[in-house]
Amino acid sequence: IWTDVLGYVRKNISEVEYHTWFAPVRPLGVQQGSLVLGVRNSFAQEWFRKHYLELLEDALRSMGAQQPQVSFQVLPAVQDAMMLPADPPPPPKSSTRGPRSAPERPAVTPTENRKSLNPKYIFENFVVGPNNNLAHAASLAVAESPGKAYNPLFIYGDVGLGKTHLMHAVGHYMSERYPDKRIEYVSTESFTNDLINAIREDKMTQFRNRYRSVDLLLVDDIQFLAGKERTQEEFFHTFNALYENHKQIILSSDRPPKDIQTLEGRLRSRFEWGLITDIQSPEFETRVAILKMNAEHHRMNIPQDVLELIARQVTSNIRELEGALMRVVAFASLNNVPFSRTVAAKALSNVFAPQEVKVEMADVLRAVAAQYNIPPEAIRGSGRVREVVTPRQVAMYLIRELTGHSLPEIGGFFGRDHSTVMHAISKVTEQLGKDSEMTEAVAFLKRRLQGLEGEEL
Ligand code: ADP
Ligand code: MG
Numbered sequence: 001i002w003t004d005v006l007g008y009v010r011k012n013i014s015e016v017e018y019h020t021w022f023a024p025v026r027p028l029g030v031q032q033g034s035l036v037l038g039v040r041n042s043f044a045q046e047w048f049r050k051h052y053l054e055l056l057e058d059a060l061r062s063m064g065a066q067q068p069q070v071s072f073q074v075l076p077a078v079q080d081a082m083m084l085p086a087d088p089p090p091p092p093k094s095s096t097r098g099p100r101s102a103p104e105r106p107a108v109t110p111t112e113n114r115k116s117l118n119p120k121y122i123f124e125n126f127v128v129g130p131n132n133n134l135a136h137a138a139s140l141a142v143a144e145s146p147g148k149a150y151n152p153l154f155i156y157g158d159v160g161l162g163k164t165h166l167m168h169a170v171g172h173y174m175s176e177r178y179p180d181k182r183i184e185y186v187s188t189e190s191f192t193n194d195l196i197n198a199i200r201e202d203k204m205t206q207f208r209n210r211y212r213s214v215d216l217l218l219v220d221d222i223q224f225l226a227g228k229e230r231t232q233e234e235f236f237h238t239f240n241a242l243y244e245n246h247k248q249i250i251l252s253s254d255r256p257p258k259d260i261q262t263l264e265g266r267l268r269s270r271f272e273w274g275l276i277t278d279i280q281s282p283e284f285e286t287r288v289a290i291l292k293m294n295a296e297h298h299r300m301n302i303p304q305d306v307l308e309l310i311a312r313q314v315t316s317n318i319r320e321l322e323g324a325l326m327r328v329v330a331f332a333s334l335n336n337v338p339f340s341r342t343v344a345a346k347a348l349s350n351v352f353a354p355q356e357v358k359v360e361m362a363d364v365l366r367a368v369a370a371q372y373n374i375p376p377e378a379i380r381g382s383g384r385v386r387e388v389v390t391p392r393q394v395a396m397y398l399i400r401e402l403t404g405h406s407l408p409e410i411g412g413f414f415g416r417d418h419s420t421v422m423h424a425i426s427k428v429t430e431q432l433g434k435d436s437e438m439t440e441a442v443a444f445l446k447r448r449l450q451g452l453e454g455e456e457l
Pocket of ligand 1: 121125126127128132157158159160161162163164165166290318319322
């Protein structure tokens with residue numbers, strides 16, 4: 001029945017949602033008339049109860065169940081799906097197999113393929129939010145039809161936002177589904193070093209064989225090609241050889257191709273042939289979800305308000321976010337105290353702003369009013385002209401980001417209901433990155449409210 005349920009589910013949700021949530025689920029059987037599903041952690045369990053219970057019941061109903069019941073059970077360490085009675089991986093579709101480049105190449109084993117991949121960096125451990133959903137969807141599409149969907153896939157974004165994680169995830173996904181495919185992950189630096197060594201030791205043939213016989217080439221931090229003419233030259237030929245054979249290439253960088261200085265025009269244009277997608281800093285909700293997932297992985301029960309406090313402290317780099325969580329955990333266990341907001345604030349006090357900057361709703365309102373040069377009352381008033389609607393939406397967005405007040409609380413402050421607030425937040429989120437005036441205003445206000453810039457408010 002599980003296969004039928006999945007079939008139904010898949011028709012009703014997006015592909016990305018399906019893969020993020022349903023692919024890792026394991027059917028555990030039927031107990032007392034209830035379908036029992038194994039999920040990865042209690043976060044997933046909660047998520048399923050909240051978001052997918054009805055859908056699953058509908059699925060069962062569509063299959064004739066009178067009183068469908070579904071329950072969830074957290075599985076112990078499901079990383080290694082091999083241990084569980086999983087569905088066999090789908091047979092590779094013949095259409096997705098590109099022509100073989102080197103006919104006599106030796107067989108590869110999945111372990112060999114994965115040796116350079118971090119086992120933690122899989123799709124299941126990647127939290128999808130508005131900041132990264134396009135990059136995530138593109139990676140998934142590429143993983144499903146390598147060489148067909150987008151080639152090359154170019155992912156750019158600041159450090160610590162998940163580029164390497166996504167690249168590895170594609171590698172894992174492919175090596176699971178197509179164990180005979182060859183996968184090579186390399187940083188631009190080691191590509192360069194390999195090349196230098198190959199030239200010095202007169203081993204260019206080996207070098208070329210290594211990089212041109214793969215089915216998936218992942219090259220990380222490609223911005224480091226800048227200024228390296230010989231490496232660019234060689235990479236140009238590697239790129240062409242793979243591209244012509246319909247082999248998938250994924251590149252990451254801290255900036256888009258057009259902003260990489262001293263990159264040969266022919267390489268730049270090739271990097272732009274496929275799809276260019278970016279990852280932005282995660283929103284508050286996404287940061288909390290990432291922390292939650294991390295805590296679950298370490299089997300730690302950390303109260304929501306503590307996670308929110310950490311998420312408010314670290315706003316851009318996810319590696320730092322994880323570091324902050326570990327710091328709080330270490331601090332609490334060294335001092336043998338339970339997790340609390342006070343403990344977390346103490347643990348983080350010498351890393352981040354010395355005194356915790358507590359932002360109130362009124363602070364945000366004042367700052368936004370000053371920024372847009374309108375009275376605060378107008379923002380909270382009932383006016384519907386654009387001159388007040390935009391600042392109002394920005395204010396709601398910033399309050400949510402910086403104070404951690406709930407949607408209904410924010411709604412109350414503005415004399416509106418929570419769905420208005422939700423709408424405002426998604427409106428602003430949508431325009432960030434697109435509307436440069438708005439992006440700048442929001443970034444400036446954020447810094448100012450966090451005490452990092454401008455005079456005290
Ligand atoms: P980048 O390559 O962009 O510098 P990484 O891929 O190394 O960033 O990510 C930094 C850390 O943050 C890694 O530990 C990674 O697992 C984690 N991370 C990044 N994005 C996410 C996400 N969306 N969900 C969960 N963890 C993430
Ligand atoms: Mg990286």
